[in-house]
């Protein structure tokens with residue numbers, strides 16, 4: 162039967178509501194599920210019974226804190242309903258993590274990446290063998306993995322898991338679906354790294370502040386510059402985007418960027434740009450592929466001791482970031498900006514330039530300076546963003562593909 166009955170669609174939608182509430186709030190009692198989902202008690206009973214029978218969720222008893230009275234019965238996702246592999250691609254390593262359906266980390270390792278001219282073919286082989294290694298270590302069957310969630314810096318195709326442009330591979334596209342589909346049944350998801358950071362921060366804010374949370378931007382500083390924006394739509398939902406901020410124009414005919422264009426924000430604020438400015442290398446010099454953090458640390462130490470060119474390099478980077486952010490708040494609205502990534506260790510040197518760059522715009526002069534805050538744990542945020550997104554995709558898939566029936 163190709164068309165699903167409307168009753169079936171309602172049941173699916175309600176099942177997703179229940180699973181989402183359990184994801185967001187952790188194990189919940191019957192009445193709490195009803196409160197969070199606004200579903201009737203009878204509907205919650207029917208849905209939880211179905212999900213329990215299909216071995217998607219399970220019940221556990223929690224003794225009241227006083228030790229007296231009847232224990233509370235809590236529902237939660239079953240750990241063994243399925244598995245997720247998270248792959249985080251960064252400039253110098255690839256991190257693989259295995260996570261169960263309840264969101265618990267089971268295994269994790271890193272594999273280094275060489276900085277030689279990175280061939281997409283070699284990289285594809287490395288990803289295949291990394292996934293092979295994590296599944297062998299776990300002794301799980303390949304089909305137990307329901308999703309593989311991959312992230313990278315760069316531009317991601319809006320529909321398919323294709324990396325369109327990245328600082329590592331340039332314009333050499335990487336189609337993860339094509340690379341993995343012959344070996345894996347799992348759904349392949351690809352996300353921009355700073356979009357995942359923004360999504361994780363947005364969810365934290367929403368949990369804390371409820372519907373009064375309107376918008377937030379995450380700015381990632383490092384070898385490249387990333388931006389993610391979460392904002393509330395007129396329907397009260399949250400829209401998350403990762404505009405190509407690092408490669409937005411900062412100065413016409415300006416410094417040469419890694420992307421091949423001139424004058425991008427990154428050509429002033431990326432690690433290579435700070436290095437270039439500090440050593441007074443002409444701005445049309447082809448950028449270094451990778452700059453060790455230790456090199457930047459040396460420049461920062463000199464800047465903190467008052468060295469003129471080193472201070473100028475950070476100030477120039479701050480100004481480029483501030484000018485870029487001023488355009489963001491002019492186009493959107495004033496919103497808090499969470500600064501994250503390895504570049505936050507130089508925030509003391511960047512801050513004045515960022516504020517000055519922001520303050521030059523009419524939007525900031527009229528509406529005031531947006532709140533700037535440093536959120537240092539970028540790696541945790543990336544992982545949190547992966548889990549939020551991939552586990553909710555798995556929840557949807559389990560419910561809409563017809564839940565597995567108990568044996």
Ligand SMILES: [Zn+2]
Pocket residue numbers: 407408418419420421422425427428
């Ligand atoms: Zn560029």
